[in-house]
Amino acid sequence: MDLVFSLFLPNLKTLLLLVLLVAGLFFxxxxxxxxxxxxxxxxxxxxxxxxxxxxxxxxxxxxxxxxFVDTLPWLKNDEFDNVGTGK
Numbered sequence: 001m002d003l004v005f006s007l008f009l010p011n012l013k014t015l016l017l018l019v020l021l022v023a024g025l026f027f028x029x030x031x032x033x034x035x036x037x038x039x040x041x042x043x044x045x046x047x048x049x050x051x052x053x054x055x056x057x058x059x060x061x062x063x064x065x066x067x068f069v070d071t072l073p074w075l076k077n078d079e080f081d082n083v084g085t086g087k
Contacts, residue, residue, distance in 0.1 A: 034058070 038054055060067060069075045074082050 038051060038058065042048060042050055065075065
């Protein structure tokens with residue numbers, strides 16, 4: 001019985017580390033994507049000082065989505081309704 005555990009356990013640890021690595025890479029890439037779009041050069045008429053506003057907009061979009069419903073009415077609908085009606 002000890003032979004079975006000694007053969008299988010290292011492989012289980014390797015598999016667990018591989019799963020954690022892949023999951024961690026996914027979230028790391030999302031973080032790099034967000035940071036890239038915050039730090040990329042600004043388009044006119046925005047200037048370099050608008051980076052703070054970009055961070056503020058990102059924060060509001062993540063935490064206060066109800067503030068954007070009047071501007072973007074498709075946020076009120078279910079995604080299936082948006083795709084089904086062609087909006």
